[in-house]
Amino acid sequence: MRLVVARCEVDYTGRLSAHLPMAPRVLMMKADGSFLVHSDGGSYKPLNWMTPPCTIVEDEKLWTVTSKKSGDQLKVTIDEILHDSSHELGIDPGLQKDGVEAHLQELLAADTAPLGKGWSLVRREFPTAIGPVDLMCRNSDGKHVAVEIKRRGEIDGVEQLTRYLELLNRDPLLAPVEGIFAAQAIKPQARVLAEDRGIRCVVLDYDDMRGAIDESQPRLF
């Protein structure tokens, strides 16, 4: 990892063209060849960058970063170097995550109570021609219900479930198949669209669901 603070000008040519006027910025060069241009504001996204693999040619005042894959180029014109240091970091052990959509699906598969009483799980990742449905259940009447699970329920999730339902209802062994759109939060527009199509919306409470499962179960950390 090399960290450079420099007054510089940057031009990117690739999927688009972009230009950064002369100003002081931080240049981060990672061991894998990534190149990042950061300013002192904004969030985690750099002003400009190049994804690895890429080659860096330093020609006095002009640094040229070229993507080995796409040929995209980043030309950095250096006016003045204010800081320059290199550091050995080694390979990072990596990030452990907990709490994403997969966990919601696991929890709901383990206990379908949030959907309704007396329901049974047919299977998780129920296969269709256009991809797997998150959960396939039977309700207390034995009728099939396809469940689409999202962390945040938005309009595209409703579209996705609609496509599944259209396909599933063509199968005489399954039809009629109802739909449930389940999420930790559902946007009003998504709810309107879903209910207009006869899809029921269920808001999931992650903490409640986790609490309902045996407390002694092992956790990630």
Place this chain on the structure above:
Amino acid sequence: MRLVVARCEVDYTGRLSAHLPMAPRVLMMKADGSFLVHSDGGSYKPLNWMTPPCTIVEDEKLWTVTSKKSGDQLKVTIDEILHDSSHELGIDPGLQKDGVEAHLQELLAADTAPLGKGWSLVRREFPTAIGPVDLMCRNSDGKHVAVEIKRRGEIDGVEQLTRYLELLNRDPLLAPVEGIFAAQAIKPQARVLAEDRGIRCVVLDYDDMRGAIDESQPRLF
């Protein structure tokens, strides 16, 4: 901008929980309060981060970064500081872009030739109840055509145009309205879905389109 290289352990609690084991990493603290944890690999995305505004409390070996909005927390346990420097960068003049979707829309509005001969533009951002259609045109027969423009044509863009067309065709003053899905590149699945629904696909060439417009027009840079 403060740059710290340190052996550290990081725990994030917020929309999810995440943990980073002890290892050397780069900590970037921006003037606006952003906090980034970078390793020596991956592309521009940090391992962990906090978006501004947030407060940073340094308590000897434990740094706590708290989001002022959401209350999300990042706890950084410092084992050893390998580098620590601060730099005045000032406010960045910002990025100038050329070649994104808005430009494609401008170019196609200025010259509809890529769609067909003898076409006229009704208006850009043609309003509907569920959002604006990129372009509304009339073809050489005077028939209305709704055009959805994407840089990359994928399945959700076809869904979007389908929703517009359904709505537009309910309006007796407009109907029948045809659809065109225009993009710099169209994925096979998106093309199949579009054509199955009677939507024509047009692949746009950005350089050609820019060349077709008066060369003397002022450019960004």
Place this chain on the structure above:
DNA sequence: TGGTGCATTTCGATA
């Protein structure tokens, strides 16, 4: 201020 759509999205899983 909240909703929607774009992004040089990036990233991961899967066929």
Place this chain on the structure above:
DNA sequence: TATCGAAGTGCACCA
């Protein structure tokens, strides 16, 4: 390798 969906997405635009 392509495709598809998720992301602590971020961000700009618009109501």
